Amino acid sequence: VTATPLVASGCDSRHEHDTESAESDALRFDPEKYSIEAKTVATADGERRITYHQYKGIVYVAKPVDEQYQSMTVSVPVQIDGSTVDASRAPILLSNNIGGYMSSSMTKSGGTPGGLPSGAAPPSGATRGGSGGFDDRANRTGNPDLALAAGYVVVEPGARGRDLVGSDGVYYGVAPAAIVDLKAAVRYLRHNSGRVPGNTDWIISTGVSAGGAMSALLGASGDSDRYHSYLTELGAADASDAIFASAGYCPITDLEHADMAYEWNWGANPPQSGEQVDQTVSRELATAFPAYQASLNLRGRNGSGALTADNYADHLLRTYLQPAAGKYLKALPDAERGAYLAANPWLRFDNDTATFTWADYLTHVGARKKNVPAFDAFDLSSGENNEFGNGTTKARHFTLYSLRHATGDANARLDSDLPDKIELMNPMYFLGRDNPGRARHWWIRVGAKDSDTSLTVVGNLAAKLENLGANVNAAMYWDAGHGSNEDAGDFIAWIRGITG
Numbered sequence: 076v077t078a079t080p081l082v083a084s085g086c087d088s089r090h091e092h093d094t095e096s097a098e099s100d101a102l103r104f105d106p107e108k109y110s111i112e113a114k115t116v117a118t119a120d121g122e123r124r125i126t127y128h129q130y131k132g133i134v135y136v137a138k139p140v141d142e143q144y145q146s147m148t149v150s151v152p153v154q155i156d157g158s159t160v161d162a163s164r165a166p167i168l169l170s171n172n173i174g175g176y177m178s179s180s181m182t183k184s185g186g187t188p189g190g191l192p193s194g195a196a197p198p199s200g201a202t203r204g205g206s207g208g209f210d211d212r213a214n215r216t217g218n219p220d221l222a223l224a225a226g227y228v229v230v231e232p233g234a235r236g237r238d239l240v241g242s243d244g245v246y247y248g249v250a251p252a253a254i255v256d257l258k259a260a261v262r263y264l265r266h267n268s269g270r271v272p273g274n275t276d277w278i279i280s281t282g283v284s285a286g287g288a289m290s291a292l293l294g295a296s297g298d299s300d301r302y303h304s305y306l307t308e309l310g311a312a313d314a315s316d317a318i319f320a321s322a323g324y325c326p327i328t329d330l331e332h333a334d335m336a337y338e339w340n341w342g343a344n345p346p347q348s349g350e351q352v353d354q355t356v357s358r359e360l361a362t363a364f365p366a367y368q369a370s371l372n373l374r375g376r377n378g379s380g381a382l383t384a385d386n387y388a389d390h391l392l393r394t395y396l397q398p399a400a401g402k403y404l405k406a407l408p409d410a411e412r413g414a415y416l417a418a419n420p421w422l423r424f425d426n427d428t429a430t431f432t433w434a435d436y437l438t439h440v441g442a443r444k445k446n447v448p449a450f451d452a453f454d455l456s457s458g459e460n461n462e463f464g465n466g467t468t469k470a471r472h473f474t475l476y477s478l479r480h481a482t483g484d485a486n487a488r489l490d491s492d493l494p495d496k497i498e499l500m501n502p503m504y505f506l507g508r509d510n511p512g513r514a515r516h517w518w519i520r521v522g523a524k525d526s527d528t529s530l531t532v533v534g535n536l537a538a539k540l541e542n543l544g545a546n547v548n549a550a551m552y553w554d555a556g557h558g559s560n561e562d563a564g565d566f567i568a569w570i571r572g573i574t575g
């Protein structure tokens with residue numbers, strides 16, 4: 076951590092970093108190098124005309140592997156509806172554009188974020204277990220624009236991803252590259268405290284799906300020394316990578332336990348193709364879920380005791396699904412609510428409260444999005460198999476179940492580098508050890524019709540954080556699919572609350 080304390084004593088002298096090495100000096104932010112941009116943002120109370128300074132292509136490591144990805148864009152509002160704003164101490168929204176564990180760049184193709192922008196077709200090779208893209212109610216860009224309109228600094232970091240292959244055939248963006256890059260971006264901001272606009276003690280990370288997973292991991296793993304060698308190799312700034320708050324939308328995380336959780340949740344649902352998934356494999360995986368769930372030692376909300384596979388459906392109904400349906404129905408105009416209830420007689424709505432059974436809910440969701448196993452595909456075809464690739468090996472198994480199934484070798488072991496990398500990619504690992512550098516404030520959202528992963532993934536992340544005493548705002552969006560963000564305005568208000 077940078078040894079020089081930041082002394083705020085006037086504009087010119089407060090940026091001293093006497094102890095910085097020649098290397099970290101290369102990471103000095105230049106406040107003068109911006110372009111002036113303008114945009115109109117629709118907010119809940121009308122349109123805002125925003126003038127902002129944009130800093131593009133800021134390489135955030137001293138020894139980049141690929142500058143196109145290891146760079147970021149910083150946007151700083153200077154005028155809103157004609158009034159001058161001062162964002163020099165404002166919260167910083169760190170909004171990643173990672174989708175499908177793919178690379179994302181803010182400088183490639185004219186500054187369009189990489190990954191999987193809303194409505195974009197999933198990249199080839201990412202269609203199965205990688206990403207099916209986002210469903211139509213998705214809204215990926217709401218958060219950054221509304222943050223600008225609120226007078227906040229917006230930082231959009233690029234990051235390496237699993238699709239990147241060098242001319243030597245080496246996959247140089249596979250795990251843990253994405254999280255290492257995000258940490259390096261945070262360190263860059265911290266290293267430039269006082270020079271870079273915004274309050275670096277108020278970094279709020281956000282992302283969707285794989286980006287939501289990385290945002291949760293960034294929040295959980297703050298300042299962990301487990302990433303030290305990777306960060307050193309890149310010449311990342313010697314500064315804290317802990318963040319203030321973490322927001323994750325439909326985080327595709329806890330990957331090594333996601334197959335069993337998926338079959339526990341969606342095992343009874345028919346696949347989209349109509350052809351039934353392998354029932355033996357589905358049952359074997361689902362059978363392994365209770366022991367994993369028990370091993371987490373979680374408690375539900377309001378002193379409701381141990382959270383187990385046996386009471387998990389009830390937990391999801393009471394804590395998330397029924398409140399989400401109730402909120403949705405309450406907000407509908409009377410005629411539409413009447414039509415909805417007539418079309419869905421399995422759902423009861425009395426006194427603004429929705430009730431229904433788990434079985435009826437599952438039927439309502441319909442087709443499961445993924446095959447079995449959902450993540451560690453036997454034929455190594457999933458995006459996650461690629462994410463756990465190594466060197467010139469494009470894809471590997473990351474669970475013993477799939478490894479042994481695929482190879483027919485009951486004694487097969489994961490490659491020796493893998494257990495470490497699997498931990499470095501999983502926020503549950505760091506929360507399980509109560510990592511002291513973890514974020515204190517959490518915003519977690521997922522659509523109730525999102526079958527990209529098990530709902531227990533969000534349920535467990537939220538429960539673990541609540542059990543640790545974190546400030547958690549977790550909720551589901553009724554009838555919403557993958558990538559949904561339906562309360563971006565509330566998210567901005569939440570940021571105002573925690574930074575107020």
Ligand code: DHB
Nearest residue numbers: 174175205206284285527
């Ligand atoms: C994403 C979606 C998935 O279904 C998955 O397995 C990984 C990532 C995504 O949209 O980012």
